[in-house]
Amino acid sequence: MVALARKTLVHEWRRFLPAILAVGFAGLLQLLQAALVLGIFGSASVYVTGSAADLWVGYPGTQSVNLGRPIDPNIEARLLMDPAVAAVEPFLWLDADWRGGGGTGGESVYVSGIDASPTGMMFAHALSPALRARLEEPDAVIVDRADIGKLGVAVGGTAAINGHTVRVVGVSSGLRALGGVNVVSSLATARALDTDPTDTGRPTYLVARLSDPTQADAVAQRLRGDGAFGPYEVWTARAFARRSVLYWMLDTGAGAGVLFLAGIVFLVGAVITSQTLVAAVAGSVREYATLNALGVGVGALRWVVLEQAFWVGALGLLGATLLGTLLLVLARGQDVPVVLNLPATLACVVLALGLAGVSGLAAVRSLRHADPASLLR
Template structure:
């Protein structure tokens, strides 16, 4: 009876509960959008991993994030190739530079050196093969299509990186960085641009393709011996990407700031929703008093209010998800990192429903005024 009465009350008095629904919806949009932006922004530091097709990554021991790699001994490649499960190995370089366009001004850039062969593993998801082979020409680079304006350049344009002339021959997809700009070039070009990588033995990562991706864990375990880990460390692609996200999410000031802002949004949503629900309950005091007068027990009235809070949360969450999908579309059209996945939507949805139910519990205080004697006043 309580459930049916709660639904009928919501339908009949929808104007009274509309502010609560809207507050839950806006809270949902705020929480989901902030969470998706947070994961999208910190995820840009793992782009070299997520946009490549390597099964295993070999790098400096204890590397905290993919963008913080340091050079390792070139002999690591020979050790991995001894394993018959390893199909091929190729290096990936990460350096830094200062970009200066023809119109002046400097932009800090991250240099990513990849094998320019059409079947290269590094950043294979970020560029088509036809564009990749253009890097075989010396002093040619690729930039993300969303960074052309920031760099004040265009395809076919020229610029200087660390004082050396380069030419933009194409663009990458989905390689916009959180701070600076990702510049992709061949291994030889990156070594020429960043003198710290000039030595042939200076390799930031080795990317390994396996004959069977299912053996990635077993191969990783083989090369995780204490003696090997003093010289290099092996990760699966998922492990290195996850490590990068966790580092920037939990150990950087930006990640902690975003989390704090999300908590504040949650508290504000709880406060606003509880106030609107309490106002709706207060406006329904005569109806609740009538129910008490005809013998409906007080616990049943509590169940009605909590049920109403649940429905308010569900409807508000539907509006929130719709608004978040719209925000995701706008972010995609503007090249903004926005990781709106099932996980963040489920977690945020659970938080929004919890906010609504908590607001309903807080609104129960108004039921104390539902005294049948109030009908005689």
């Protein structure tokens, strides 16, 4: 029966081609949607994933990196007292207003004040040592290459942040933010841009490197809850990145819209594919009736239809994978935030095969007309 399913697909490929295209198109949409969701919402944690810190220390209850509040700088002493902590550095995060040239008007930007030394942990994966060295210049800033156009400035040009003149000394990739534009500066420049007199240059976060990164969970647990140094909370880098992404996906309502769209894609694909398979089975009803008259049971014929649905799903997935890979490469070349990991890919594969399976079950109902008596009409 398996051979019959494959031979039928080869011989009647024109009948099954629309179903293959429907599954492939639905799988492609789900794949690209997953990549965009992971890329867009993943940019909320770019501060964490682009850095080399093992621990993050911030205000208690902080749900996302961009929602941090200033903490007492003396907490650094508490961190350094732990023998597992190898280094600590402050991170200053500001919500600021950018005024560039070229008639672009104002732009909301997020200023990240970091330790610009070669051994600095913040944005260690996104900034080369040469770019970090340029941040040591007074009022120097770096932006993502995909954002420099809308900021109305070129490398070497000047702009104003909170009324303070800054100069763009370079561009990098992997700095794009969710809901704004990331601007990286040294700690000294960021403090000069801070217009809130109540902060007095206090860090938004403290980040720490451990002698043994595998002990991050244990060290974070040990450092929590020391009220003598003021209110603070400690997260591992992985936990804080996940916390930030989940906040934007679930608590802001954006994730609900994405799930709704995914459901619509699955429903439309299921309807189109099932109708195509039903038509293909109905077109071969006399052949199935002949097999039934020769002694092939209805149960075996059902398996033939389900196997056909499986091959339709597999062929559609193959096409979706090839085209999806090409589109993802093209998107990354255009600085579109797309990220795809193994769990998301497997989820798309399961959904596409599930789509083919649901369509196959719908097509099985057409076998009720495969009655040997119909051959006498």
